[in-house]
Amino acid sequence: MAKKSRNDDSQQSLFDLIQHAQGIEAAPSSEGSLNIQDRLRRSLSDGIKQSPLSVHIIAGEMSHLLGETITAEMIYSWTAESKSNHQIWGSRLPAFCRAARWRQPLEIMTRAAGAFCLPGPEALRAEIQRMREEERILATERRKREIFLKEIENQ
Secondary structure, three states: OOOOOOOOOOOOOHHHHHHHHHHHHHOOOOOOOOOOHHHHHHHHHHHHHHOOOOHHHHHHHHHHHHOOOOOHHHHHHHHOOOOOOOOOOOOOHHHHHHHHOOOHHHHHHHHHOOOOOOOOHHHHHHHHHHHHHHHHHHHHHHHHHHHHHHHHHOO
16 A cells, blocks of 8 residues: 655755765764664654555565565565664665665765765656755745835835
8 A cells, every 4th residue: 555755854965965975974983973773763663654565575675686585574584673784775775765765864875985875867857846946946936025015115
């Protein structure tokens, strides 16, 4: 059963990603700083929640992409805090991200490695379109205020 999709307002712009990557290179490493198990587990769980697809459909899509059987129970074990010995393999992570339409787990891994992943052309086009829409809305609001200002000044 498909679920209702949600917008991700926390998605960073390309410019923010580049700035963040520069900060990672300059930051000193501390003990345990690359232990991303809990963040990755939460991200997988968030990906399931935000996905328009059910966990069973995500598992089926992953199975198709990987050519091996992935079950909903396997995915649940990857996200359960009580099952610390069950982690998603790095080789399965791209399939999860594609199936759930959720890139955050890969972003966590690449940032931990001191890099960042870029969205594909479609995502960049969507971001540009969103910016154009915001600019249009701001221009409309500015024009309304300019008209209102003229009305006030003519009184």
